[in-house]
Amino acid sequence: MRDVLLRGGQARTLTMLGVVTVLLVALAVFAVSMQRRALTSDFETRPMFPDLTEKVNDAARVEVVSRLTAVTVVRDDEAGDTWRLVEKENHPARADLVKRTVVGLADLELVEERTALADWHKHINLTDPADKGTGVRVSVYDAAGEELAALIVGKLEGSADIDATGTIYVRRVGDDQAYVARGSFNLEQQPVAWLDTGVIDLASGRVTRVDVLPEDGTSYAVSLKDWDGASKPAYEIDGLADDLQPVTDYAITGVGNGMVGLQFTDVVPQGDVTLEAPVSSVYNTKDGLQVTVQAEKQDKSYYVVLDARAVDGADDAVVQEAARLAAGFAPYAFVVPTARGADLTRTFETLTEPKPDSEAAIDLEAVTGGEGPGAN
Numbered sequence: 001m002r003d004v005l006l007r008g009g010q011a012r013t014l015t016m017l018g019v020v021t022v023l024l025v026a027l028a029v030f031a032v033s034m035q036r037r038a039l040t041s042d043f044e045t046r047p048m049f050p051d052l053t054e055k056v057n058d059a060a061r062v063e064v065v066s067r068l069t070a071v072t073v074v075r076d077d078e079a080g081d082t083w084r085l086v087e088k089e090n091h092p093a094r095a096d097l098v099k100r101t102v103v104g105l106a107d108l109e110l111v112e113e114r115t116a117l118a119d120w121h122k123h124i125n126l127t128d129p130a131d132k133g134t135g136v137r138v139s140v141y142d143a144a145g146e147e148l149a150a151l152i153v154g155k156l157e158g159s160a161d162i163d164a165t166g167t168i169y170v171r172r173v174g175d176d177q178a179y180v181a182r183g184s185f186n187l188e189q190q191p192v193a194w195l196d197t198g199v200i201d202l203a204s205g206r207v208t209r210v211d212v213l214p215e216d217g218t219s220y221a222v223s224l225k226d227w228d229g230a231s232k233p234a235y236e237i238d239g240l241a242d243d244l245q246p247v248t249d250y251a252i253t254g255v256g257n258g259m260v261g262l263q264f265t266d267v268v269p270q271g272d273v274t275l276e277a278p279v280s281s282v283y284n285t286k287d288g289l290q291v292t293v294q295a296e297k298q299d300k301s302y303y304v305v306l307d308a309r310a311v312d313g314a315d316d317a318v319v320q321e322a323a324r325l326a327a328g329f330a331p332y333a334f335v336v337p338t339a340r341g342a343d344l345t346r347t348f349e350t351l352t353e354p355k356p357d358s359e360a361a362i363d364l365e366a367v368t369g370g371e372g373p374g375a376n
Contacts, residue, residue, distance in 0.1 A: 043110075043111070043112055043113050045109050045110065045111050046109065046110055047106075047107075047108065047109055047110070048105070048108045048109065048110050048149075048151065048170065048172075048179070048181055049105055049106060049108065049148075049149045051148075052102075052105060052106040052140070052148055052149050053106045053107075055142070055148050056102050056103055056106050058142040058143070058148065059075070059098075059102045059140050059141070059142065059148060060074065060075045060141060060142050060143040061073070061074050061075070061140070061141040061142075061145075062098055062101055062102065062138075062139070062140050062141075063137070063138070063139045063140075063141075064101075064136065064137075064138050064187065064188070064189055065129050065130075065136070065137045065138075065139075066129050066135075066136045066137075066189045067129045067132055067133065067134065068189075069189045069190060069191065070087060070191075071085070071087065071188070071189065071190075071191050071194055072085070072086040072087060073085055073086070073093045073098055073194060074086060074090075075143075076090075081095075082095075083095050083098045085191060085194050085195060087191040088191055088192075088195060088267055089267070089268075089269050089331055089332065090331075091195055091196070091267050091331075091332060092195075092196040092328075093194045093195060093196060094194055094195065094196050095196075097186045097188065097193075097194055098194075100184075100185060100186045101138070101140075101185050101186045102140055103185075104183055104184050104185020104186065105138065105140060105149050105151075105183075105185055106149075107183050107184070107185075108170075108181050108182070108183035108185065109181060109182050109183060110170075110179040110180070110181050111167065111179075111180050111181065111182050112179060112180040113177065113178075113179055114169065114178040114179060114180060115178050116176050116177045116178065117176065118176045120178075121133075121135070121154075121171070121176070121178065122134070124154045124155045124169040124178065125154035125155045125169070126152050126154040126169055126170075126171050126178055127152075128152060128173075133152075134154075135152040135153060135154050136152070136153045136154075136187060136189060137150070137151070137152055137153075137173065138150070138151055138153055138185075138187070139151075139173075150172065150173040151170050151171065151172055151173060152170065152171050152172075152173060153168060153169075153170055153187060154168065154169035154170065154171075154178075155168070155169050156168050156169075157169055157180050166182070166183075166184070167180050167181065167182045168180070168181055168183075169181075192265070192266055195264075195267065197263045197264050197265070198261075198262075198263060199262040199263060199264055199304075199306070199329075199334055199336075200259050200262050200291065200306070200325060201259075201260065201261045201262065202259040202260055202283070202285065202289075202291075203260075204232065204233050204257065204260055205224065205227050205229065205233040206285045206286060206287070206289075207224065207256060207257075207259060207283050207284065207285055208223065208224045208284060208285065208286045209221060209222070209223045209224070209238075209284045210222050210223075210235070210255055210256055210258070210281055210282065210283050210284070211281065211282045211284070212255065212279065212280075212281045212346070212348075213279075213280045213281070213282075214277075214279045214280070214347055214348075215276075215277035215278055215279065215280070216277055217347045217348060217349060218347070218348035218349065219348070220237055220238070220348040220351075221237070221238040221239075222235040222236060222237055222238065222252055222255050222256050223235060223236060223238050223256075224256065233253070233256070233257070234249065234253050234256075235252050235253045235255065235256030235257075236249070236252060237252060237348075237351065237352065240352065242355075243354060243355055244352045244353065244354060244355065245352065245353060245354075245355050246351060246352060246353075247350070247351055247352060247353050248351075251343070251346060251350075251351055252351055254342075254343040254346070255281075255343055255344075255346050255351075257343075258281065258283065258293065258340070258343050258344050259283050259291055259293075262304075262336065262340060263336070263337065263340075264304075264334035264335055264336050265335050265336065265337060266334075266335040267332045267333070267334055267335070268332070268333050268335070269331065269332065269333070270305060270330070270331060270332055270333045272333070273298075273303050273305070273333040275294055275296045275303065275305065276296065277296065278294040278295055278296040278305075279294070279295050279296065279344065279345045279346070279347070280292065280293070280294050281293045281295070281344065284311075285318075287314065287315070287318050288310055288311040288313060288314030288315070288318050289308065289309075289310060289311075289314065289318050289321060289322055290308065290309050290310070290311055290322075291306060291307070291308050291325070292306065292307045292308070292309075293305075293306050293344055294306075295336075295341060295344035295345050296345065297341060297345060301335050301341075302335065302336050302337075302338065302340070302341020302342070302344070302345065303333050303334070303335060303336075304333065304334045304335075304336050304341070304344060305329075305333050305334075306325075306329040306334075307326055307329055307330075308321075308322045308323075308325035308326045308329065309322050309326065310322040
């Protein structure tokens with residue numbers, strides 16, 4: 001009987017322990033659930049600009065404004081849907097950056113709510129640049145001036161770069177509610193970065209002759225050597241005197257290739273630059289295009305002014321090309337990279353040098369009695 005009672009007591013103890021264990025597990029599950037609920041937002045991910053996807057092709061003006069800089073690109077429908085940068089005298093802008101900005105805004109998703117207190121915006125760079133704030137305002141308008149999207153962009157959330165897929169703090173203009181957004185769009189704030197930096201790109205070997213006319217110094221010309229079209233084209237100085245030789249053939253060919261893939265690093269109104277003593281060069285192509293270049297180094301920058309025309313007898317395609325190039329060149333002076341600027345300002349004196357002096361060799365023979373180095 002005593003053994004039976006003991007067994008019964010043990011059973012009750014085990015039962016109580018089981019109940020306590022179940023309660024503890026239940027409490028732990030509840031605590032974890034409450035913790036997850038506290039840490040997990042019930043915010044539903046959604047597009048920041050849900051209507052923009054259907055209107056991306058309506059975009060006609062994009063503005064990116066910070067406290068210190070402003071970028072304004074506008075669509076020029078009369079020039080084949082070209083985009084132009086207002087801050088750089090309406091020079092053509094990079095269409096790929098404009099597209100990335102507008103499409104990126106259309107794809108931008110809000111993933112989490114953050115503060116709605118205006119006083120806290122300064123901590124995540126969401127204060128309006130119009131009020132000297134540290135945020136960046138990005139706006140898109142259609143041709144009628146209707147706003148398609150506008151937001152203030154702040155700090156990156158984490159270490160991702162917004163030019164790749166990442167997250168960043170944002171808020172709508174006029175709304176204090178801040179969000180964490182995920183997406184990828186261009187946020188370049190420097191006007192130069194938006195420019196289409198191509199000036200002219202004549203095919204290799206198309207230029208057959210370059211006449212170089214420095215303001216100070218000797219005029220000269222370089223011509224295309226016999227070229228089979230397969231190898232890289234090379235140029236040589238015309239009519240070089242017998243007592244002169246090139247310092248380097250590479251530099252001469254650099255002159256001949258001056259209009260191959262010419263890019264600029266900055267562009268300014270032509271009226272803002274005065275060339276005091278430029279090197280003038282006329283590039284002549286085999287099909288009748290002439291490109292005139294005036295280049296000069298001022299301080300540490302090389303400035304270039306260009307013009308284009310078609311010679312008499314050129315076909316219509318070349319005439320049209322010349323007109324298009326001339327129109328694109330006319331308003332601007334271009335700052336070109338140092339290496340290309342050097343090619344466009346080469347003087348005859350820097351390209352040539354005297355051949356070894358034969359008279360010096362005769363004098364040496366007289367002194368040594370005809371016994372030069374290695375004589376027996």
